[in-house]
Amino acid sequence: MDSIKAVFWKPDPAAQMRKCNSLIRSNTRKLDRDILQLKQLDQKTRQYILQASKRGQRNPSQAKQAAQESRTFAKELIRIRKQSSRLATSKAQLESVKMQVNEAFSVRKIEGSIKASTGIMKDVNTLVRLPELTGTMRELSQELMKAGIIEEMVGDSLPDDELLEGEDEEAETEVDKVLGEILQGKLGKAKVDEVPVETEPAAEEEGLEDQEATLEQMRGRLEALKS
Numbered sequence: 374m375d376s377i378k379a380v381f382w383k384p385d386p387a388a389q390m391r392k393c394n395s396l397i398r399s400n401t402r403k404l405d406r407d408i409l410q411l412k413q414l415d416q417k418t419r420q421y422i423l424q425a426s427k428r429g430q431r432n433p434s435q436a437k438q439a440a441q442e443s444r445t446f447a448k449e450l451i452r453i454r455k456q457s458s459r460l461a462t463s464k465a466q467l468e469s470v471k472m473q474v475n476e477a478f479s480v481r482k483i484e485g486s487i488k489a490s491t492g493i494m495k496d497v498n499t500l501v502r503l504p505e506l507t508g509t510m511r512e513l514s515q516e517l518m519k520a521g522i523i524e525e526m527v528g529d530s531l532p533d534d535e536l537l538e539g540e541d542e543e544a545e546t547e548v549d550k551v552l553g554e555i556l557q558g559k560l561g562k563a564k565v566d567e568v569p570v571e572t573e574p575a576a577e578e579e580g581l582e583d584q585e586a587t588l589e590q591m592r593g594r595l596e597a598l599k600s
Contacts, residue, residue, distance in 0.1 A: 389520045390478040396513040397471045400506050404464045407505055411457040418450045421587065422555050447551040463503055470496045477522050494523040 422443050429439030473493045497517065501510035517523045 384519060386478060386481055386520070389516060390475070393474050393478075393513060393516050393520070394471065396509055396516065397467060397474070400467055400500070400509050400513070401464065403505060403509070404460055404467065408457060408460050408464070411453055411460070414453050415450065415457070418446050418453060419555050421446045422450070422552065426556055443552060444548055447548045447555075450551055451547060460505070463500060463506070466496045466500055470500070474517070474522060478520070481520075489524045490522055493517065494525070497523060 425439045425442040425446065429436040429443075470493055473490060473496075477490060477493070497510065497514050500506055501514055503510075514523065518525070
């Protein structure tokens with residue numbers, strides 16, 4: 374019945390606008406949740422760095438291991454912050470799309486017609502390629518095409534290696550900057566080459582296993598935020 378109606382009746386502009394705004398709100402809530410989770414991961418990772426540094430201060434035999442852990446967690450913190458920044462930028466783009474879409478529907482109500490917007494198409498194309506928003510943004514793009522606000526479907530999602538480009542090889546200076554920010558010079562710089570080499574093999578092996586388990590949990594959460 375709906376398909377027969379579609380042949381004889383044009384879509385209701387008000388209903389189209391409500392559908393588009395509903396999809397935009399859904400995406401905004403998704404980004405807000407992801408940004409909050411990344412903020413929590415940021416705080417936890419800072420605590421891991423502080424704990425590792427304090428352990429190295431208390432037990433010189435574990436100083437080298439603690440320094441390695443601090444730098445590893447600092448690299449993960451850099452990844453978390455970059456992803457958080459990317460999502461914050463995406464949220465701003467989504468807000469821009471919302472304003473432009475509502476403006477387009479307002480113009481249509483006044484003038485009786487609507488013009489395709491290259492600005493909206495560019496923003497939607499960027500957002501639909503994000504793994505976090507691919508599904509609902511594709512649905513939004515289809516609604517915008519029906520309304521005549523954009524003229525063509527958008528591209529595929531970004532591959533992970535493009536999203537994380539440069540994040541696997543953080544500069545040592547950036548790691549030092551993060552450690553300096555968190556430790557504030559009170560606990561010393563957690564550099565591997567500045568701490569005693571005397572370590573207990575059993576304790577070091579056990580600590581590395583704990584570190585790997587923690588890192589796997591953190592990376593799993595980061596991957597979950599992109600699904």
